[in-house]
Amino acid sequence: xxxxxxxxxxxxxxxxxxxxxxxxxxxxxxxxxxxxxxxxxxxxxxxxxxxxxxxxxxxxxxxxxxxxxxxxxxxxxxxxxxxxxxxxxxxxxxxxxxxxxxxxxxxxxxxxxxxxxxxxxxxxxxxxxxxxxxxxxxxxxxxxxxxxxxxxxxxxxxxxxxxxxxxxxxxxxxxxxxxxxxxxxxxxxxxxxxxxxxxxxxxxxxxxxxxxxxxxxxxxxxxxxxxxxxxxxxxxxxxxxxxxxxxxxxxxxxxxxxxxxxxxxxxxxxxxxxxxxxxxxxxxxxxxxx
Numbered sequence: 001x002x003x004x005x006x007x008x009x010x011x012x013x014x015x016x017x018x019x020x021x022x023x024x025x026x027x028x029x030x031x032x033x034x035x036x037x038x039x040x041x042x043x044x045x046x047x048x049x050x051x052x053x054x055x056x057x058x059x060x061x062x063x064x065x066x067x068x069x070x071x072x073x074x075x076x077x078x079x080x081x082x083x084x085x086x087x088x089x090x091x092x093x094x095x096x097x098x099x100x101x102x103x104x105x106x107x108x109x110x111x112x113x114x115x116x117x118x119x120x121x122x123x124x125x126x127x128x129x130x131x132x133x134x135x136x137x138x139x140x141x142x143x144x145x146x147x148x149x150x151x152x153x154x155x156x157x158x159x160x161x162x163x164x165x166x167x168x169x170x171x172x173x174x175x176x177x178x179x180x181x182x183x184x185x186x187x188x189x190x191x192x193x194x195x196x197x198x199x200x201x202x203x204x205x206x207x208x209x210x211x212x213x214x215x216x217x218x219x220x221x222x223x224x225x226x227x228x229x230x231x232x233x234x235x236x237x238x239x240x241x242x243x244x245x246x247x248x249x250x251x252x253x254x255x256x257x258x259x260x261x262x263x264x265x266x267x268x269x270x271x272x273x274x275x276x277x278x279x280x281x282x283x284x285x286x287x288x289x290x
Contacts, residue, residue: 072111076118083156085147086128092147093199094208096154099123102213125151126160132167136259138275140164145182152192153199159183169280 065075083099085092104119113119127147132140141164148161161179163171171179187193199205223231249255256262270276 066111072107072113073115073118076107076111076113077115077120079122081121081123083123083125083151084128085125085151087131087143087146089146089150089153090205091208091212092150093154094205094212096123096125096151096156097197097199097205097209098212098216100155101209102216121155122157123155124158124160125154125156127151127162129162129166132162132164133257133260134167135264136270136275137164137168137277139259140167141178141182144179145186148182148186149192152186155196165277165280168277172277172280175277 066072081099083096100121103121107113107119111118125147127144131143131147140162144161144164148159151159161182163175163179165172165175192198223234226234246255250257250261253261259265265273265275267276
């Protein structure tokens with residue numbers, strides 16, 4: 001539950017693919033940001049849209065199951081999803097609420113599901129590695145906490161919190177433990193998990209939920225008129241454009257990133273203040289021979 005899970009739904013993060021110092025800085029060239037950009041509408045905020053192969057397999061399996069005469073309620077309760085969480089807490093909560101509502105309506109209205117369990121969107125959330133920064137890496141603890149809180153408030157069933165130092169190297173034991181403790185404190189020392197929908201009735205969150213669901217429905221209608229190849233190209237283009245736009249906003253200072261384009265300090269001052277982790281795992285290329 002701590003650190004990176006090596007999940008297939010986004011480009012591998014530092015915990016599984018990067019050597020010490022190999023992670024791009026948050027103000028790296030825009031083309032790097034497109035790699036793991038999220039498509040806000042197309043993928044409902046997933047770190048990147050599901051692979052075309054995954055989409056095709058899910059579609060084929062669903063159609064095959066229905067064609068074989070299987071009742072939708074016999075397999076729908078076992079379907080799960082994987083989302084990511086970003087910095088915009090209210091929007092993230094609304095995103096998960098919109099996904100839950102959209103899934104319930106699609107299962108009920110389009111596929112005729114009658115079992116309430118078929119209409120429940122079961123999903124895992126991994127906090128965003130895209131939002132973590134190499135500069136002042138301890139700030140990433142706060143970012144991961146906000147992401148985790150948004151996931152819980154939005155109704156996630158399981159959660160992974162990225163380690164704060166994974167932008168520097170493979171997560172250290174202390175950072176991995178802190179990721180786990182973040183989840184445990186939210187679960188056991190707060191009351192946010194005691195209610196199924198804590199933000200239900202909030203004007204802001206309800207309005208955001210409606211907006212996201214409506215845009216998602218419009219996107220689904222557009223995608224269903226395309227071939228699988230065209231639909232994938234469209235989603236990929238949306239993700240690339242979102243990532244490019246995000247990086248341009250950071251570079252121009254229009255999107256604040258603390259420690260990167262706001263409240264910057266020099267590296268030697270970071271070390272003097274103790275804002276840089278002292279212990280880092282180093283990649284050993286000979287580990288397979290040991």
